[in-house]
Amino acid sequence: MANELIKIEEFTSIIKSAPDALQKNIASIANCNKAGQAILDSIDGEGMTDELDAMAADYLKKVSVTLKNMQARRSPITQLFDKIRSVFTSDEKAIDPKDGKTIPGKITYARDQYAAKKRLEEKRRQEEAIRIANVENEKATYRSGLANALYAHYNSYFSQQSDELAKMWESLTLNSFDLKAPIIKGWSLDYPKTHFDMFTRDLPTYYLDAMTKGSIKAEVFRGKYEQYVEEYRFSMEDLRQSYIDRLISKKQELIELDALRRQNAEAAAKAEQEAKEREAQERMEREQEAARQAEEAKKKEAVQSQQATMNSLFSASAATVSSTPVKAKITEKIKVLHPNGFLEIYQKWWFEEGQSLTIEELEKIHKKMITFCEKKANKDDDRIKSKYIRYEEEVKAK
Template sequence: MATELIKIDEVKSILSSFPDIIGKNTNSVKKCNEAGQALLDTIEGEGMNETIDQAAADYLKKVNVTLKNMDERRKPITQIFDKIRSFFTSQEKEIDPKTPTTIPGKLAAKRNEYAKYKYEEEQKRKKIAEQKARIDSEKASYQQAIENNLLSYFNMYLTSKIVELQDIFSRLTYANFDREVIGITVFQTDYPKAHFDKFNEEEATYYISQETKKEIRQNVLQGKYEEYAQRYKAKLLSIRQDLIDRVPSKRKELAELEQLRFANAEAAAKAEEQRKQREAEETAKRMEEIKRQEEVARQESAMKAQQSSIGGLFSSAAASVAPPPTNAKVKEKVVVLHQQGYLEVFQMWWLNEGQSLPVEELEKIFKKMITYCEKQANGKDQKYIKSQFIRYEADVKAK
């Protein structure tokens, strides 16, 4: 193959002329520069005029002829060097992994395809794991919210009934005592199922479906009526019994106040005020106890929700720290989808790098665009950029 592209005898013959060609070209360069320097010395001494300008024009024509002769003399040698370089580079290209048509290139492409497949599968796995973690977390949050709302709904009703029962006791007077005290003994202590069934508070969600929410809600409500009914009955029975136990002392206290009212109305009013204050404090204490129990229940609910979401958190963490595909290097590549995208690419580059580069470097980068603007300025319509940051200079050359 080597002898087909490069004939060794031809190479030897051409290279044998190398010293002679170097000598002739070196001599041409020397004579050309000597003649040119003589003209420059004349210009330095006498300045430019039409005669010297014509002599310089004739000299430059001869320079072009000399360049053509030098090029013709060295062509056989440079062409053989080009052939040698082309031969070696063509050999290298035959096994270059970066060339898609070579065998190594095809193998590299297969590896890249496989690495991309593994990377995409890993991204899918991470996306699924992250979505599952979000769903699990929202499930726990939703369940906690429903439990808390239901608890508040129940406690609000329980509180209203305790206040109602306590008010009956507080409103007892000497005159209405026998009639009103019956309200305490017959006060209903069963939690109405109708009230429980009216609970309909809801919470907004983003990841879980309506079917899932319905299932969670049913699980929360299951057995809750029986639990709340038991709590409701125990609390009201306790308070009712406490008030019934205090009925005799209440009767005696009201009778004493009635007698005191006849003897000293002012003292009686003061004693009545103290009684009301004392009973109000007792009611407030009972309300605080209910709030404390509700807070304990909320904390327990929050802890259960946190435990339920731990699995999701671990899944999310595992997805985020999962190693990339084996033997794969992942780089983000920009794919511009519309002409407008190039302006946004330029903007990012200019803000982060371009504006800090020296003018000489920017001139190289924008060479093609500057050439276009120069063509517009030298065209038939002569379009110019009007800016304080740009000026046009005439580039004058002799014909």
């Protein structure tokens, strides 16, 4: 700040002149209005005439001179206060944090830049954490889906062999018994590697690359064939044994049925039908049990998948929480990239606010545009043709 705003003598002189200047201006206003009122009374009483119009024009010229004299009287005083205000506001601007040229302004800018940097780093950290969580979630889903598909592949073979063994049992007759019974007794308990290797199904993914999928596939396949060999042997042996245990009674049943057929064909047919129904019921129960076991295996895989998914979701949730939140007021600012962007901004403003404003409010907002269109009409005779707009002449005397 300057040590002295203005010289004391000059300040005292100007301030002393203020009452006199104010008094003279008051007198000028009174005289001006008195003379003007006389002309107005004549216009009101007689109506405007060429003589009165000339008197009014001469009067307005004198008013202009009076205004200039009044401004000249008060000019030193108002300039003094403008100068004082300017000195104070200039000093205030010297430490205005909003002015990037001042020291506080430069510090403010540095803090804003640092906050923006921290904000960007935090956003990138969260995005990366979410990406990793999504990858882990998809890994779990892919692993579970692949395991389920592989088990379904294995189970399809077991179901096929079970059906064939059941058909072999159901096709037993007295004549074919000695031929088919040894086949049932010697039914293979081996799950062939060739069938396991026939599994080629893959599942679509979004986040996982081929290398990651290959690694998961190798992990899922690891030890699975050996596991299925044991499971197949256990389940098929149990099924085969259930048939072997009944072979003697089955043969006796066929002998009795053959004897009955010779004595009473109708009774034999009935007994044969009942036997088929029992076998069909047993087969259905075995299929239901196999389906239940398959469903249990699927549920087990699903539980493991859900646990892995939940862990990844918790990781994602934790990752999005910033340990050191950015202390900053964050607001979005529009950066227009193309002139058409202004039209889109205007459309949004118009539909959400503009159309509800009054004509007077809209005239204030659109003053520059209205003035542009008025210039085009007055200078280039270029007018907007619309039922919503009317051009009106404004007449001013010279």
